[in-house]
Amino acid sequence: MLFLVRMDVNLPVDMPAEEAASIKATEKAYSQELQKDGRWADIWRVVGEYANYSVFDVASNDELHELLSGLPLFPYMDIDVIPLAKHPSSIK
Numbered sequence: 001m002l003f004l005v006r007m008d009v010n011l012p013v014d015m016p017a018e019e020a021a022s023i024k025a026t027e028k029a030y031s032q033e034l035q036k037d038g039r040w041a042d043i044w045r046v047v048g049e050y051a052n053y054s055v056f057d058v059a060s061n062d063e064l065h066e067l068l069s070g071l072p073l074f075p076y077m078d079i080d081v082i083p084l085a086k087h088p089s090s091i092k
């Protein structure tokens with residue numbers, strides 16, 4: 001099952017820089033593990049925003065929820081999920 005996910009990150013302005021850097025490094029490692037195993041199929045930065053569009057390829061809604069809620073930045077994110085279905089005009 002494919003899902004388009006938008007993540008907007010809102011770190012508190014008073015979060016110490018070292019704490020923010022640590023969470024971002026943990027987030028990067030978590031994301032790259034999921035990219036390697038194919039479940040985080042794509043990630044793109046939204047130009048000019050601390051936000052990304054990602055595509056997840058997972059078995060169920062529950063699996064997606066588990067992955068998203070495990071994100072180190074999850075407490076600081078607004079997340080929108082769009083389930084994707086094959087377009088009838090797609091040639092892929």
Ligand SMILES: O=C(O)CC1=CCC(=O)O1
Pocket residue numbers: 007009027028029031050051052073
């Ligand atoms: O920087 C972001 O958009 C948040 C994020 C998700 C995965 C990652 O490495 O950073």
